[in-house]
Amino acid sequence: MAHIELKAVGHSYLPSPAGPADYALQPSDVVWEDGSAYALLGPSGSGKTTLLNIISGLLRPSVGRILFNGRDITELTTAERNIAQVFQFPVIYDTMTVFDNLAFPLRNRGIAEPEVRARVHKVAELLELDRDLRHRASGLAADAKQKISLGRGLVRSDVAAILFDEPLTVIDPHVKWTLRLKLKQIHQEFKLTLIYVTHDQAEALTFADRVMVLSEGRVLQIGSPTDLFERPAHTFVGHFIGSPGMNLLPCALDAAGVRIDGHTVPIAPALLERARQAGGELTLGIRPEFVRCRASADADSMQAEIVAVEDRGNFKIATARLGPHLVRVKLRESESAATGPGWLAFPREWTRLYAGGNVVG
Amino acid sequence: MKTGWRATVLAAYLALLLLPIYWMLNMSLRENSDIMSQLAFLPLHPTLQNYAQIFTDRAWYSGYLNSLAYVSINTVISLAVALPAAYAFSRYRFLGDKHLFFWLLTNRMAPAAVFLLPVFQLYTALGLIDSYIAVALAHTIFNVPLAVWILEGFMSGVPREIDETAFIDGYSLPRFFVAVFLPLIRAGVGVTAFFCFMFSWVELLFARTLTITEAKPIAAVMTRTVSASGLDWGLLAAAGMLTIVPGALVIYFVRNYIAKGFALGRV
């Protein structure tokens, strides 16, 4: 169990980095609370694996210090940091049985054999591997092998955190959800700090207490899945999370609101003032779930042309053209929409303003 | 990074490995009389005379040219016939395919000594003795199976879908092979050419037996350095050094592909 802190940690894979563009991970401060399950979410190349490897000690950061429970462990080796890591593809010791695989980390640390046996059995039972203990590890299916990888981390009582690097990549889809449930179960039982790297937002949002979104080496936002959904701190977060992602419409400041395609969308004066002070390119963001779409006009609504309606089963996606912009609306199954003229409104409580990509207010 | 002691031991091994070669270099830079008179770690009176003699004496340098000639011809022939065959093994099953592959393998393993006399008689009957083509052809016994083997390995790494897409797009087999397929297996062709070169360059038995004067390889020329006063060590050493040069050059050019080639384990 550990409280992990990164102070001004950044990393460049180049020997002498010149500027921010040379850093795979921008120097920043990050804190992971003890016992929480975190997801590191982001597209390929965003720096998630770099960050993970810095925490585990497989990579030494170019700048910054790492603290576990207040103790500076930047100089410590991986083995000394008491973390466990599960990789993208199952890493097991082919020549050993499942039992010996699980026992390996304990035997390396000189733990007495009776205790080794006790711990291995406990973890094997938890992971439902107890029937396979005598078998050779190499003959098992991919998901069983990943469980063994996970088990090697769980057998160690002193493990500070378990790090996952896209562990379900090679697992068959229909087995994925059983493994995810198992992970949640383990989290609840052991109360370990878990850090889970993935590019799959569905995985991140269901697994984690708190999600950290990365893009191009920068941590853009840390928050609960709900936070990320309702109040994205960055246009990237808004766009990346949600299916489909947030509607991002360029707009301009006006007296009472912002102008989009000749219409004025009303905005609270305080927010408007802060947007004015922030400066930079202004973007209006609203999630398709929150856009109001009617067949007839009412107060505040803007006329748009609905160009397509897709029925996706238990919801519908309507694509409307508002001037030069396309706006996506997510409709419940019961609501109806047809191509042709429609009226869109953006409820104030769900409308966000972004100046230069960052949220205002 | 505990590179310290590893690098030292590796360097020691490399030094020991290169020592006999260095010694021959040493000999090659000294006159025979100088060599016979005293043992010296460094050539005290270095001279390029031995090399000069080799470059100017037709009996000597023709040996190199001959070797280069038949080795190149062999590599071209081996590649030319092996490419379509490897493709066939990679993409198709056909009657007797496994047996054919095994039979090819046995030829790679065949003792040259077994074939020496009959091959000599066969080529004599055909009037091929003492020509480049004779040695080039004889060397295909072991080089062609090797080439098929290596190329098949690389080709199997290219998914069949690529062939099928090309055929749907209207490519004929030859055009597809040259325009699409070959560039994809560039590394394989490089590795194969390297090994064909290597095994043909180093082989002596056939090269010596099938040639008399016209196509005599350098290896055979070297065996004739005995003179009235005994063996001319300096000359012999210089000739030997020069045989290493083409090999070193070739290996330098394909160094990036070698690891891949060995990874296939088909050497």
Place this chain on the structure above:
Amino acid sequence: MRKTFDNRAWLLVLPVFLLVAFNAFIPLMTVVNYSVQDVFDSTHRAFVGADWYREMLHSDRLQNALLRQFVFSGLVLLIELPLGVAIALLMPKKGGWAASLTMVLIALPLLIPWNVIGTIWVIFLRPDIGLLGHFVDHTLGVHFDYPTVPLQAWVSVMLMEVWHWTPLVALLAYAGLRAIPDAYYQAARIDGASGWAVFRHIQLPKMRGVLTIAILLRFMDSFLIYTEPFVLTGGGPGDSTTFLSIYLVKLAVGQFDVGHAGAFSIIYFLIVLAFSYVFYQALQRVGTGAAR
């Protein structure tokens, strides 16, 4: 790879088939011919059935040569395999100029014509002009004269052979090592494994494929060896370093005893065939996976 059944593929294979058949099959038939006939001259020959075979199989010289050959090949494996693996472990892990340079240097002995290999060692081992020969003779005080002392001849031949071919094992092992994904080493670090444990549980198992190939290749090729030992010792002193191929060439080309040589050749070839079959089977189990 899905392979479709199509006998037209024979057209693609035909050039190879014809070429190899010409060079291998026809001579082989000639050899079989010799092995069952007594050839007096080009017009007088008599069929003698299995006589030559009987004589060869009972021949002391053949049996001794065979024994020598097995001892030689066995020693080759015993020395070259661990040594090659050890060198591969020492070589730089990452690609880069150091790895390239090391590979080029290590591969150098493999590219030297086999008779030059013999020549290099003839020079190197001479007590008067060779560094090693002089060192052993003068500095170590051992009377070094390998052309006359069988044990010294064997040591010399083994030394030359190991020098020549260990690089092949090293390069094969190195390729196998390079193919191991980093994650295995990372997991081992996390598990607190020692260097020896990493070797035993990760590296060695993952090199199984290339090592099988190394074993079989070296055994086979050492079984066929001719040029290098011939240049170094000529098969002597006496018969002490006369391996199978050297003996065969002496019979066939030296003594032109084609009858015995023919039978010997077939026996030799059958032994090699048996080993090739083992090799082929092992490759099928291990090999095609290596293409990825």
